Amino acid sequence: MRYVLVAAAFAVSFFMSGILSAPTFADDNGTTATKAWARATPPSAKVGAAFVTVHSMNGDRLIGVASPVAKRVEIHTHIEENGVMKMIHVKEGVDIPKSGMVMLKPGGFHVMLMGLKGPLVEGTLFPITLTFDQAGDIDVMAKVLPISAKSAGDADGDHSH
Ligand SMILES: [Cu+2]
Numbered sequence: 001m002r003y004v005l006v007a008a009a010f011a012v013s014f015f016m017s018g019i020l021s022a023p024t025f026a027d028d029n030g031t032t033a034t035k036a037w038a039r040a041t042p043p044s045a046k047v048g049a050a051f052v053t054v055h056s057m058n059g060d061r062l063i064g065v066a067s068p069v070a071k072r073v074e075i076h077t078h079i080e081e082n083g084v085m086k087m088i089h090v091k092e093g094v095d096i097p098k099s100g101m102v103m104l105k106p107g108g109f110h111v112m113l114m115g116l117k118g119p120l121v122e123g124t125l126f127p128i129t130l131t132f133d134q135a136g137d138i139d140v141m142a143k144v145l146p147i148s149a150k151s152a153g154d155a156d157g158d159h160s161h
Contacts, residue, residue: 030057031096031135035152036142038113039106040122048120049076050111050128050142051104051152056135059098064131067142071115073128078107087112093133106150120144 031054038050048070054062065073075090094109096102104110111128113120120126125141132138145153 031055031060031132031138033130033138033140036128036140037145037149037152038120038142039149040144040147041116041120043119045119046116048113048116050113051106052111052130052140053101053103054096055101056096057099058134060096060135061093061133062096062130063093063133065111066129067113067127069117069120069126070113074112075109076112077109122146
């Protein structure tokens, strides 16, 4: 319910800012996050990964991630080192190009959930807060897909703000 209210509040503020700053479109907050999802985890798993697609009108940078489902949450990516794929913590954040988008996805950037407080159960939703340099905090609901899922597919994670 909280997310519906947030979305409604945003719609109102967006409408208002549109009036005040017309004809510039979304000049103060041109960042949206959609299609948030995660893979289901086995019951005893301590780590999980979540993914989301970010669009930006004005250019932005994803600088932080948080979620109540894990003790520690970090932006990670994969790099290849001597033929071995490793995950690294992306401390500098992820650049979202102006009028562009970045898809966090398996094998690339991801939201690393460490110290899971419980398994991620297929079919459920859990909140993730994405913190941006320009847009501030954006809350999304990540949909937990089958453990074999490779993309958001038909995930109903379209809670753009
Ligand atoms: Cu990771």
